[in-house]
Amino acid sequence: MLQPVSDAGPGPESAGRVESALLPLELKGIGFRHRGQPLLQGVDLRIGGRGKTIVMGPNGAGKSLLMRICHGLLTPTEGELVWRGPRGGRAEERRRRQAMVFQRPVMLRRSALANVTFALAAQGYRRRQRRERAMAALTRFGLAPLARRPARVLSGGEQQRLALARAWALEPEVLFLDEPTAALDPAATKAVEEAVAGFDRRGTRIVMTTHDLGQARRLADEVVFICGGRLLERTPVADFFERPRSPEARAFTRGELVW
Numbered sequence: 597m598l599q600p601v602s603d604a605g606p607g608p609e610s611a612g613r614v615e616s617a618l619l620p621l622e623l624k625g626i627g628f629r630h631r632g633q634p635l636l637q638g639v640d641l642r643i644g645g646r647g648k649t650i651v652m653g654p655n656g657a658g659k660s661l662l663m664r665i666c667h668g669l670l671t672p673t674e675g676e677l678v679w680r681g682p683r684g685g686r687a688e689e690r691r692r693r694q695a696m697v698f699q700r701p702v703m704l705r706r707s708a709l710a711n712v713t714f715a716l717a718a719q720g721y722r723r724r725q726r727r728e729r730a731m732a733a734l735t736r737f738g739l740a741p742l743a744r745r746p747a748r749v750l751s752g753g754e755q756q757r758l759a760l761a762r763a764w765a766l767e768p769e770v771l772f773l774d775e776p777t778a779a780l781d782p783a784a785t786k787a788v789e790e791a792v793a794g795f796d797r798r799g800t801r802i803v804m805t806t807h808d809l810g811q812a813r814r815l816a817d818e819v820v821f822i823c824g825g826r827l828l829e830r831t832p833v834a835d836f837f838e839r840p841r842s843p844e845a846r847a848f849t850r851g852e853l854v855w
């Protein structure tokens with residue numbers, strides 16, 4: 597369970613983010629080809645301000661590709677991706693101020709605590725600060741009793757909470773989550789959803805993929821719908837479910853679109 601503590605985080609930046617350093621993020625004509633095959637094409641998208649964007653679409657639509665391109669893990673083969681905020685031009689700042697949570701958490705062969713302090717060390721935090729910050733984040737996510745346990749022996753749900761705690765400690769301006777609850781049971785899913793809401797309250801911009809329509813309704817402010825490598829619509833969440841514009845999104849929300 598998440599701890600009923602303030603979402604005001606451990607650091608001075610945390611009482612609601614006032615200024616963006618990186619945002620807005622602008623994608624212009626983004627495409628990704630593999631062996632000549634277009635897997636993403638002509639994606640134009642501007643992500644600014646606050647809120648939670650949920651990226652939806654059928655299997656193989658290109659959602660994960662888009663998330664990895666946004667996070668900087670993959671270089672697009674076409675188009676331009678620009679962080680337009682005042683510090684968005686610096687690679688070091690782009691690396692430091694955004695985080696990503698994957699469907700299967702990526703954990704180092706170290707304790708839960710060391711997984712968080714390692715990430716903080718990589719971002720230049722001093723040893724003393726690291727421990728305090730890491731313990732505060734583990735406590736926030738109900739993981740303090742497991743701090744010394746090897747991260748890789750934690751259950752799937754615990755590892756996902758640890759991935760979120762690690763991101764929480766870093767206080768990212770933007771958090772990308774790629775199907776973070778796909779492998780989790782309902783209780784662990786609820787914990788992740790509460791965590792996402794907590795990040796949002798703290799001012800972190802959320803961009804997340806999910807296949808769970810109920811989860812999208814609960815969490816999204818807006819939906820970006822991708823199908824066949826193209827961005828077909830971007831709609832406030834209520835409109836997406838009540839009045840999807842594209843025939844593909846209509847079929848998808850009815851559970852009829854397989855790919």
Ligand SMILES: Nc1ncnc2c1ncn2[C@@H]1O[C@H](COP(=O)(O)OP(=O)(O)OP(=O)(O)O)[C@@H](O)[C@H]1O
Nearest residue numbers: 630635653654655656657658659660661662670807
């Ligand atoms: N690095 C890569 N190189 C080449 N092809 C890739 C790469 N990553 C993904 N693909 C291919 O791109 C297509 C889109 O994959 P992606 O993982 O983005 O889909 P998705 O919308 O996230 O699907 P799912 O809902 O099934 O997770 C797939 O056909 C996949 O095989």
